[in-house]
Amino acid sequence: MNDMLPPAAVSRLADHAEQAIDKGFDHVDTWIFDLDNTLYPPSSRLFDQIDDKITAYVANQFGIDGISARALQKYYYRVHGTTLKGLMSEEGLDPDHFLAFVHDIDHSVLVPAPDLAAAIARLPGRRFVLTNGSRHHAERVATRLGVADLFEDIYDIAASNYVPKPSQEAYDAFLKRHGVQAPKAAMFEDLAKNLIAPHRLGMRTVLVSPAEGAGDALDRTTGPDDLVAGPHVDHVTTDLPGFLSALAIVARD
Incomplete structure (x- = not known):
């Protein structure tokens, strides 16, 4: 696969792979993704x-x-x-x-993300979406991005009995519902505070930060502290497809 990529892309994958090994993703068999501003970029608005x-x-x-x-x-x-x-x-x-x-909004602003779809598809093991939004909204987003068939389940706010992240209760309920072992899982989020409980539970945690800069990711409800990495964040990436591609390579080696 790497022979088909341009040198710059190979270099980025190599960097991501080195970081992935350092953070110990090789044992992960369950991949959990937030939805909004994580699977799609904040620049979509x-x-x-x-x-x-x-x-x-x-x-x-x-x-x-x-x-x-x-x-x-x-x-x-x-x-x-x-x-x-x-x-x-x-x-x-x-x-x-x-x-x-x-959630009665215009989802057509999202465009298919084939690089993201290919990267998620290569991840070995189980894959989930864990969102504070509704299943209907998550399904529409996933369909627009072209990743709807890549997840075992969308665990929405109703499934969580309307207890939202960052509450640990929300994560505990998800883990119990799907029989996921937290130490063998990785969580991807755009809000650092939503990674506190997963890190405490033993998950590998990744903060997905916008490439255009943290300021552009802030809606008018969140604040700067929501995007600040701390000890509960194992890694920060501005390139989710590239990072996931590297993780797939590491996990398969």
């Missing part, structure tokens, strides 16, 4: 649409203006992990109505 819909939902729910709704949205996100969890906990909100509204 798909999540910006969701973010705007959440603000509109909060504004309509309370009859307040957009600025006030944004402040309340940020409060829920910081205190409860997601706006949905805050609305459910403090207002008794119907989650299905919320999810249907905020």
Whole structure:
């Protein structure tokens, strides 16, 4: 396979492979991926649409203006992990109505990602999506990217009984549902705080950072600290397809 790649691509794969070996991915048999801003780049601005819909939902729910709704949205996100969890906990909100509204967006901004699909397909073992979004939204994203058939399951917020990441309870429920051994799993996320629990459980953790710079990845709800790597982050990559291709090579050697 490497003979078919240009020298620059071979060099990048070699760098990724060396880092992968250093981080000990050779024992991993389960690959777990966040969805939004992880499987697709933030530059697509798909999540910006969701973010705007959440603000509109909060504004309509309370009859307040957009600025006030944004402040309340940020409060829920910081205190409860997601706006949905805050609305459910403090207002008794119907989650299905919320999810249907905020995920009614234009998914056509996403384009097929054949390099990503090929890299995921080469990973040995089981593959999952673990998202705080809805299954319907995740399926539409995966279909647009061309990776829908590569995952054993999409574990969405409903499957988690609406307990969101970064709560360890969400990860514990996922592991139990699918019989996954955390020390043999790897987790890929765009938010560093969502890697704290996986790292504590023994997973290899990878922070997927946007190539165009961390500032471009920030929607108006998250903050800079969400993207800062710490001891719970084993590796940071701005090239998910390249990194996964290297992991597949390492795992098969």
